[in-house]
Amino acid sequence: MSGIVSYGSYIPKYRIKPEEIARIWGENPEHIKKGLYILSKSVPAPDEDTATIAVEAARNAVKRGRINVKDIGAIFVGSESHPYAVKPTATIVASALGVDFSLFSADYEFACKAGTAAIQNAKAMVDAGYIKLGMAIGSDTSQGAPGDALEYSASAGGTAIIIGKDNVIAEINHTLSVTSDTPDFWRREGQPYPTHGERFTGEPAYFKHVMSAAKLLMERANSEPGDYRYAVFHQPNGKFPSRAAKKLGFTEEQFKTGLLTPYIGNTYSGSMMTGLSAVLDEASPGDRILAVSFGSGAGSDAFDITVTEHIDDMERESASTIKQFLNNVEYVDYSIYAKFKKKIVFGGNLE
Amino acid sequence: MVTLNDVYIIGAGETKFGELWDKSLRELAVEAGLKAVEDAGVYTKDIDILYGSNTLGAGISYQNDIGSLISDFSGIAADHIPALRVEASTASGAAAIREAYLSIRSGEYNVAMIGGVEKLTDIYGSEILDKTSTLLDSEWEAFFGATPAAVAALTARKYMKDFNVSKEVLARISVNDHENASKNPDAQFRNRISVETALNSLPVAEPLNIMDCSPIGDGAAALLLASEEFVKKNKIDGVRIIASSIAQDFLALHSRESIYRLDSTVIAARKALEKAGIRNDQIGMVELHNSYSIYGLIALEDLGFAEKGKAKDLVEADIKLDGRIPVNPSGGLKAKGNPFGATGVGQAVEAYLQFKNRAGERQIKGLEYAMLHNMGGSGSTSIVHILGGA
Amino acid sequence: MGELSRIWRESDHRYRLVAHECGNCKRIFFPPRDVCPICHRDSIGKMREVELSGKGTISSFTVVHDSPRAFKRQRPYVLALIDLDEGPTITAQIVDTPLDQIEIGKRVHSVFRRIHEDGPGGIIQYGYKFAVDLS
Incomplete structure (x- = not known):
């Protein structure tokens, strides 16, 4: 039976605290911290999007599992913030990994479970014998409207899971x-x-x-x-x-x-x-x-x-661990956050 | 045995350099051209060929075929004189001089006209940086956010670290330019600046400040070149071009052997001195390509005026108008200005005026040889001319 | 507007640092070259693709304040020359690193980032940038 043969994640290094968001909207940050139990959230840099996060996560999975990318027969990327409405993120990931031209791929959308739906489909294809390895990615740079409760939580990050039958961890x-x-x-x-x-x-x-x-x-x-x-x-x-x-x-x-x-x-x-x-x-x-x-x-x-x-044969530290992502952080204020998230809009053709 | 003709500059003219809002690309070219023609005392029928030099006309003024444009609006289109554009990035001006020089030297022509022109202020905002960055390797430098200033800054940071050179040394290249430009009515900036002003100016690409960078500006410069035969026949007292040489290097800084040695400049200068049959210490003035102060400094070394890392010893006294090797008596790229296609031609205009004792307040006395250094981009092309002699 | 094939053509090189190795002298070139500048005609037909590790060392850098339009949102940004472990030197941005941690000699690794986008309706251009290694 098939299972996980490798995994990798990526979380942007920037963080913003609820205190900083609450300051802008005149809300009490304690309600957020206690009520929603959110102490900070990740913020993507202005040059990061769902595709770049997916690629970094995918590369970490490949590195950690010492995967030969030519064995990857399917890539499915789940997200609700694909950079293109039409033009699959999976194609960008495939190109960045250098996988074979012969590839099953698609982007999935099911709000926050598109990535796990991708795992199920990758597993089904491995079990059916269509492919040797299948990669499922859940990646997002989610959007919260300014001043909305979602703004305290909507963040960025992603994980890639590789499904296969050999050396299943x-x-x-x-x-x-x-x-x-x-x-x-x-x-x-x-x-x-x-x-x-x-x-x-x-x-x-x-x-x-x-x-x-x-x-x-x-x-x-x-x-x-x-x-x-x-x-x-x-x-x-x-x-x-x-x-x-x-x-x-x-x-x-x-x-x-x-x-x-x-x-x-x-x-x-x-x-x-x-x-x-x-x-x-x-x-x-x-x-x-x-x-x-x-x-x-x-x-x-x-x-x-x-x-x-x-799992004991795998050098889990050979790719960035979640602890490393949690430790290597830089906090930004709301202005920088707004600049990064393009909430500050340049007029005309300035960008 | 083939005999090569000697080549003389017999007339020169230029517009003021700067933000010339009310003048178009073609108007600038015509203004400089007419001045040069008047100065030389020649007529349309005397001119065998026209070389226009321009760098960004297609990108900024949406105009190609600059040779025909200049010919047309100079009123000589009906005379069907050949006209073409020479482009070698920011060395286009010197490249046009060299092409004109070769055309006469070979015996093909007797009189060649050169018109260098650039109109950089017809776009506003930071779009100019999109355009000037096309002077770099657009796929492997500019694509990733490099600008000409940023590339110069990469050279500056490493040079300053390896040779323990301060920003003040860089600033002195610009201070000298402004001092000289204060004596040049055609210069874009005629104000003197202090080292402090330069050091405290806005950062552009650290460690370079705005006072380390040549300005955006418009301008045109024109020359008439003639053969020895033409000069003798018409009893013209011209200024001889005794050497012209050009050398290339990799387009992108990252591919070069050294990031602070301009190999194209080293080779062009060496060849030019060899051809001229003179020594470096016989040069009485140099117009060098300081599009950024760091290039002025390292060009001093690469042209042979100082050992690598030692140009800092020249910046306090030697480079001044009354110094051992006056640098940029015109005001240079920083203060006279740097309208790309006109820049290299303007350098020759300055040397011509100096030799003709027409340089006014900035006149250098007893000038025997002048060296002109025009460079493309970050050093992909260097062209060196030596003028003077008997 | 309207950039497409010029960008698409370089995807492998910009996404995965695919370089060229001269089959004659074994030197590695990035960006890729069809002719080795050392071996000249001896290299014809012998340049082959190799993927670089993305590991290198900063050999110089600048903090860019005056930027083209595409990079305005990132101002000020760091542009560097990076000596890659396999030999070539390349020009690239350094991201995710506080300015006081960027020095000549620091070790860096490549990351996958957006470089520009061709307006709100055009294609998004991705490629390499670098980050200083965590010590």
């Missing part, structure tokens, strides 16, 4: 998904910022889908929370995943490693995958992981994963 034992037509969060074509249903994004959207998917998965796997060393959930803020985890019966010990949003914000398609990356950075053979993503609109992808002994 983490078996994917089971995966399943749930889907419904739930308008909790959306962005219409041509609109610069998404719109969300505020409290409607909670119970009928995030919690219903994440918890249903987790429960169905544990039913199928005939497992219970105590069987897992780690649990990772989509993390739009620091609060939702903790609450979902606790309601499902997981302890903080199980979910704290994969909970990155308090430090980097919500990396959207990169969110759950980057949490999984942090877990794989420290996991040991035999550790079992429950990972559940959530995409608005809405749906969840759930994974039951077991780490194998091959």
Whole structure:
């Protein structure tokens, strides 16, 4: 059976704190820090976008797994902020990696779970024998409208997962998904910022889908929370995943490693995958992981994963670890943030 | 045995250099050309060929075929005198002089006209940097954010570090230019500046400040060159071009053997001195290509006036008008101005005026030989002319 | 506006630092060259592609304040000459590094970044930049 043969992430080095955003809009930063449990979020440099983040994450995965790029038969990139509306990010990643011309590829969009949907499809193609290795990437430079609650959380980052059958470092034992037509969060074509249903994004959207998917998965796997060393959930803020985890019966010990949003914000398609990356950075053979993503609109992808002994053969430090990304940071103020995020607009043909 | 003809400058003219808002590319060319023709005392029928020099006309004025343009608006199109444009980046001016020189020296022509012109102020804002950056390797330098100033700054930073040279030394190249330009009515900037002013000016590409950079400006300069035969027949007292040489280097700075030795300049200068049969210490003035102060400094070394790293010893006294080797009596690229296609031609205009004792307040006495150094971009092309002698 | 094939043609070189090695003298050239400037005609037909590591050392740098339009948002930005470990020297920006940590001699590695975009509706041009190695 197929599983993860390598993984790599990328998080831009710039950060902004809720205090700084709250200062601009006259809000109380303590409400954000306590209410949403976000202490800082990542900010992409002006020359970074979903494609550059996807490439860096992909290169880290290739490097860490010592992958021969010619063995990669599929690249799928999930994002809600592809740099082109039409012209796939996957093509840019493929070219930057130097993979073979004979390649399955596509961009995916399913709000924050497009990357995990990519994992499922890469796995399906490997299992079906179409390809030797498949790469799934979740990458985003997500947008929050100025002054909107999303501005505190919408951040940038991404993770690439390579699926294959040989030298699997983490078996994917089971995966399943749930889907419904739930308008909790959306962005219409041509609109610069998404719109969300505020409290409607909670119970009928995030919690219903994440918890249903987790429960169905544990039913199928005939497992219970105590069987897992780690649990990772989509993390739009620091609060939702903790609450979902606790309601499902997981302890903080199980979910704290994969909970990155308090430090980097919500990396959207990169969110759950980057949490999984942090877990794989420290996991040991035999550790079992429950990972559940959530995409608005809405749906969840759930994974039951077991780490194998091959993880000890991998030089995990040969590519940047999540800890390194969390440590190498530079804080910016709102003005620099606005300049970087193109919220300061040059007139005419000045750019 | 082929006999090569001697070549003389028999007339010169130039416009004022600077922000000439009310004058177009073609008007500038015609103004300088007419002055030169008047100065030389020749007529349309005497002119065998016209070489126009221009660098960015296509990019800024959307005009190619500058040779025909100049010919046409100089009123000589109906005479069907051959006219063409010479382009060698910012060395276009000297390249045109050299082409004209060769055309006469070979015996093909007796009188050649040179019209160097540039109109840089017809675009506004930072778009000018998009245009001037095309002088670099556009795919491997400019594409990645390099500008001509940035490339000069890369040379400056390493040079300053390796030879322990201060920014003050660089500033003195510009201070000298402004001092001389104050005596030149055609100069873009006629104000004197202090070392402090230069050091405190705005950064452009660190360590270079705005006072280390030649300005954006317009201008035209024209020359008439003639054969020995023509000069003798018409009893003209011309200024002889005793050597002309050119050498190339890699287009991009990153491909060169050294980032602070201008090999094209080293070779062009050596060849020119050999051809002229003189020694470097016989040169009484040099017009050198200080598009950026650092180039002025290292050109002094590469033209042979100082050892590598030692030009700093010349900047306080030797380069002044009354010094051992007066540098840029015209005011140079920093203060007289740097309208690319006209720059190299303007250098020859200055030397001509000096030899003819028409340089006014900046007149150098007893001048025997003058060296002119015109460079393309960051050193991809260097052209050296030596004028004077008997 | 309207840049396309000129940019597309160089993708391999700018995305992955694909250089040319002279089959005669084994020197490596970046940007790629069809003729070796040392071996001249002896190199004809012998230049072959090699991918560079992206590792190198800063040999000079400048902080650019006066920039072309495409780079206005990044002002001031650092432009450097980088001596790559395989031999060639290239011109590239240095990003993600505080100015006080940029010095001649510092080790750098390549990163994949946006270079320009051809207006809001044109193509996005990607390529290499460099960052100083974390010590």
